[in-house]
Amino acid sequence: MSRWLNMNNERMDNDRECADRAVRNLMGLHVLGRLGPADSARVERHLLRCSSCKRDDVDLRRVTSALDLLSAEDVAEMLAARTGGAPESSGSYPQDAGRPNV
Numbered sequence: 001m002s003r004w005l006n007m008n009n010e011r012m013d014n015d016r017e018c019a020d021r022a023v024r025n026l027m028g029l030h031v032l033g034r035l036g037p038a039d040s041a042r043v044e045r046h047l048l049r050c051s052s053c054k055r056d057d058v059d060l061r062r063v064t065s066a067l068d069l070l071s072a073e074d075v076a077e078m079l080a081a082r083t084g085g086a087p088e089s090s091g092s093y094p095q096d097a098g099r100p101n102v
């Protein structure tokens with residue numbers, strides 16, 4: 001238990017180390033390959049010295065590569081499963097907020 005807490009504290013300390021908001025804001029686009037050469041180089045340089053951002057970069061790449069494997073039908077199925085197969089009955093989406101309850 002204490003080992004887990006220590007690992008967790010360590011992770012939080014690492015997260016706190018990175019104060020480069022500008023680079024962190026570019027991370028998503030970097031992973032998607034949507035940055036220009038200058039911004040991309042800036043992020044790459046940052047990743048070489050920032051373990052917190054490097055870890056996030058690895059996580060983001062895992063998620064996006066997993067999402068690439070999904071078809072539009074897969075996504076629709078997952079959304080339907082998440083809402084219990086009855087999207088009409090769910091009021092949890094913002095676009096449903098103004099819908100009258102009839």
Ligand SMILES: [Zn+2]
Binds near residue numbers: 018019020023050051
């Ligand atoms: Zn960083």
